[in-house]
Amino acid sequence: MTRATHDQIPEAALAWHRAGAGAALATVVETWGSAPRPAGSQLAISGTGDMVGSVSGGCVEGAVVTEALEALTDRTPRLLTFGVSDETAFAAGLACGGTIRILVEPVGDGATALPEPILADLVTARAAARAAALVTTLATWTRQLVTPGQDAAVDARLKSDRSGMEEDGRFIAVHNPPLRLIVVGAVHIAQPLLTIARECGYACTLIDPRAAFGSSERFPGETLLDDWPDEALASLAPDARTAIVTLTHDPKLDDPAIHAALKSPAFYLGCLGSKKTHAKRLDRLTAAGFTPEENARIHAPVGLDIGAKSPAEIAVSIMAQITQTLRA
Known part of the structure; x- marks a missing residue:
């Protein structure tokens, strides 16, 4: 075998x-x-x-x-x-x-x-x-x-x-089927995050419509989707055993994914960005009709506050927060 x-x-x-x-x-x-x-x-x-x-x-x-x-x-x-x-x-x-x-x-x-x-x-x-x-x-x-x-x-x-x-x-x-992690944004943090998540037993999917980012050369062996994030999430149908992380820093990509995630039963939604970036994000979500209770589901800035600096350290902080949310 x-x-x-x-x-x-x-x-x-x-x-x-x-x-x-x-x-x-x-x-x-x-x-x-x-x-x-x-x-x-x-x-x-x-x-x-x-x-x-x-x-x-x-x-x-x-x-x-x-x-x-x-x-x-x-x-x-x-x-x-x-x-x-x-x-x-x-x-x-x-x-x-x-x-x-x-x-x-x-x-x-x-x-x-x-x-x-x-x-x-x-x-x-x-x-x-x-x-x-x-x-x-x-x-x-x-x-x-x-x-x-x-x-x-x-x-x-x-x-x-x-x-x-x-x-x-x-x-x-x-x-049960494996837990799932859906990552929006094929940025540098996604590389160690997918590796760590897989070791934790998650089935991982990476979404990025930008060909230069979401390439098999940068992410060998990963499941890559080049659809627009909300369309990709609709096809993936996140359930209560799914975590979603957005990493693009681009509202044109992150916001459609966040809208879809907030309408799903996913147990975790984390979004990269500073407190100032997240405040602007909340303003856009409120204008789009999302309630304070729905917006409160978002973990942002994403990850536990452990002083992480490098992409790998940030990935560790994100995976730790996902685990904390799941097990709590």
Whole structure:
């Protein structure tokens, strides 16, 4: 298989299994206290000990890999608990002060193993950017891939983007489509911003009708649209998992994008420019009929105030503010 990225964990497990190497999936199902990784975090382990992903940021991966290799031998899933009062957890390195519960499942054959067809269906849904949840009843090891509209508890977790245990003993592992970042303006700040956003798991699109700016030479491998910003945003249909950033400094380009963004459910809208520039922008938006409440959605000057100077530092401040807005 090709080298998997940090967010292709089910894909890695399926590929290893189909290649005959064997595979197990480890998933954080519950956390208490200062746990290093949230519920839903995953680690794929091959039969030869290769790993993709993380369930603890490195604290207990060694112990989890050992259990995963044993699960591949006995074909039986298990639940592991690591916490500050557990000497085994201390030996494994869980020094953060929290407690985590991890489900380890062999893929493939076995009455209680994770069936290959269910994992394959999950990978297919992820490839098509379709929301889905893998629901596991821990008491019976039964599993079901559930899509929106089939289960109220699943719908609630998909909406909140939070995997976790239900009171009925089911663990719901959320697999939403990637978050999206739409950047208007193929300027120098956009280059590091797109790179950082991709590392944070965002699917990125860059909009700029100016051919000299939005060229594949300046942005190799990026998704580039040369449409007028409002037309491009109409086709992209931003949703509640979308962040939008305008960077052109040109009202002829930024303003149509801002109008479209304010009419969308995008969770973040950030606009480059000084306080003076933003004040003029607000005047134009008010004249165009936007309310103070709508205008208040704009983060401007864009980015957290960390004293950023260089394009890369400004990109870091923007991505930090996007993350803050998403997670808050």
